[in-house]
Amino acid sequence: xxxxxxxxxxxxxxxxxxxxxxxxxxxxxxxxxxxxxxxxxxxxxxxxxxxxxxxxxxxxxxxxxxxxxxxxxxxxxxxxxxxxxxxxxxxxxxxxxxxxxxxxxxxxxxxxxxxxxxxxxxxxxxxxxxxxxxxxxxxxxxxxxxxxxxxxxxxxxxxxxxxxxxxxxxxxxxxxxxxxxxxxxxxxxxxxxxxxxxxxxxxxxxxxxxxxxxxxxxxxxxxxxxxxxxxxxxxxxxxxxxxxxxxxxxxxxxxxxxxxxxxxxxxxxxxxxxxxxxxxxxxxxxxxxxxxxxxxxxxxxxxxxxxxxxxxxxxxxxxxxxxxxxxxxxxxxxxxxxxxxxxxxxxxxxxxxxxxxxxxxxxxxxxxxxxxxxxxxxxxxxxxxxxxxxxxxxxxxxxxxxxxxxxxxxxxxxxxxxxxxxxxxxxxxxxxxxxxxxxxxxxxxx
Ligand code: UDX
Numbered sequence: 001x002x003x004x005x006x007x008x009x010x011x012x013x014x015x016x017x018x019x020x021x022x023x024x025x026x027x028x029x030x031x032x033x034x035x036x037x038x039x040x041x042x043x044x045x046x047x048x049x050x051x052x053x054x055x056x057x058x059x060x061x062x063x064x065x066x067x068x069x070x071x072x073x074x075x076x077x078x079x080x081x082x083x084x085x086x087x088x089x090x091x092x093x094x095x096x097x098x099x100x101x102x103x104x105x106x107x108x109x110x111x112x113x114x115x116x117x118x119x120x121x122x123x124x125x126x127x128x129x130x131x132x133x134x135x136x137x138x139x140x141x142x143x144x145x146x147x148x149x150x151x152x153x154x155x156x157x158x159x160x161x162x163x164x165x166x167x168x169x170x171x172x173x174x175x176x177x178x179x180x181x182x183x184x185x186x187x188x189x190x191x192x193x194x195x196x197x198x199x200x201x202x203x204x205x206x207x208x209x210x211x212x213x214x215x216x217x218x219x220x221x222x223x224x225x226x227x228x229x230x231x232x233x234x235x236x237x238x239x240x241x242x243x244x245x246x247x248x249x250x251x252x253x254x255x256x257x258x259x260x261x262x263x264x265x266x267x268x269x270x271x272x273x274x275x276x277x278x279x280x281x282x283x284x285x286x287x288x289x290x291x292x293x294x295x296x297x298x299x300x301x302x303x304x305x306x307x308x309x310x311x312x313x314x315x316x317x318x319x320x321x322x323x324x325x326x327x328x329x330x331x332x333x334x335x336x337x338x339x340x341x342x343x344x345x346x347x348x349x350x351x352x353x354x355x356x357x358x359x360x361x362x363x364x365x366x367x368x369x370x371x372x373x374x375x376x377x378x379x380x381x382x383x384x385x386x387x388x389x390x391x392x393x394x395x396x397x398x399x400x401x402x403x404x405x406x407x408x409x410x411x412x413x414x415x416x417x418x419x420x421x422x423x424x425x426x427x428x429x430x431x432x433x434x435x436x437x438x439x440x441x442x443x444x445x446x
Pocket of ligand 1: 265377
């Protein structure tokens with residue numbers, strides 16, 4: 001009989017995972033403790049913007065016309081315990097307030113709430129990003145609290161999905177990493193992922209701590225790559241070099257690679273910054289803090305970029321923001337997402353506002369979330385409206401829509417033709433041809 005799967009926590013990761021499991025052919029029950037979230041999902045609606053996810057959900061959510069009916073939702077742990085052969089735990093692990101360490105309270109409560117309902121042999125699979133050592137601790141806690149005892153097994157299966165590509169990354173992962181303590185868990189997970197494995201996704205089996213470390217080290221590496229190129233951008237600015245050319249040239253070396261070498265205002269979002277900090281905090285607890293001191297520098301290079309962007313904008317408007325109008329294109333931390341968590345774009349917009357600038361923000365998908373976080377900023381319904389009357393235009397999130405803007409049309413409405421590209425994603429020639437002064441981080445002035 002086909003495995004029955006539950007997904008606990010229906011945020012970004014969980015909602016996508018639940019829909020993907022249904023797409024792979026399994027009966028799936030998604031659980032969340034927030035009833036409003038469950039009601040939305042039951043209607044086939046997604047609480048965030050993620051390309052393809054709403055369609056995938058509607059294809060499977062029970063009660064929606066024409067759906068397979070394989071995906072249902074609940075708020076009851078009792079129901080989840082009775083239903084599932086495999087339980088995926090996908091709750092979030094935010095940064096602790098006022099500390100670098102990761103807040104494990106949602107993970108711990110999910111395990112505590114589920115365990116008493118595990119009366120037959122089952123596999124619980126952790127997907128959340130956790131400090132190394134958590135899986136071993138949770139495996140013991142699970143076996144102690146579950147009526148099934150040690151037959152309630154644990155595996156750790158980190159998730160590498162990127163926002164904006166969540167559906168694709170979940171259905172066609174570039175690797176499947178599983179941390180297990182026994183063969184049974186491996187067997188079950190091979191069954192769950194049979195389809196992507198057959199399509200060629202590598203299935204890599206390891207112990208718990210290594211699986212936990214794979215996730216945090218992958219994110220640290222990506223963050224390091226971005227901060228590396230941003231450090232080069234700083235040097236390029238000092239030496240009158242061009243970081244975009246430099247990245248292109250070093251990227252041809254296959255050992256370096258072209259990806260994640262876009263200099264700009266740096267990384268943000270709900271993962272990279274907090275994972276980096278949690279990793280440092282955990283290494284400290286383990287007595288290995290020296291190994292990760294470089295991550296502190298990665299973090300500070302990244303945060304410096306935001307301040308530098310503000311300085312460039314201040315220079316561009318003549319040394320002070322008072323009475324100046326600043327158009328900000330982009331609010332989300334990356335394109336194809338409505339996520340504004342730790343968004344470099346909004347951070348820059350907020351700093352300029354606090355220094356007296358009149359900031360008007362436009363973003364294709366992030367307006368609602370941005371307004372909630374920064375209600376005092378100005379917002380416009382289109383890029384053109386944001387730019388109207390601006391003394392300087394800042395391009396801060398690399399949406400395709402912004403690359404397709406017509407610089408000549410914007411030149412008609414702006415007060416001053418000055419654009420600062422915080423993402424090195426616009427075509428300087430195009431803007432200069434339309435009479436704009438184009439400046440970007442890490443590139444020569446003209
Ligand atoms: C990241 C990891 O990529 C993913 O594997 C993990 O599961 C979760 O964290 P995500 O948060 O969706 O995914 O964002 P990502 O695509 O990695 O981008 C992070 C940030 O880096 C964005 O703000 C982006 O604009 C910035 N970035 C990316 C750069 O500044 N330069 C680049 O070259 C690439």
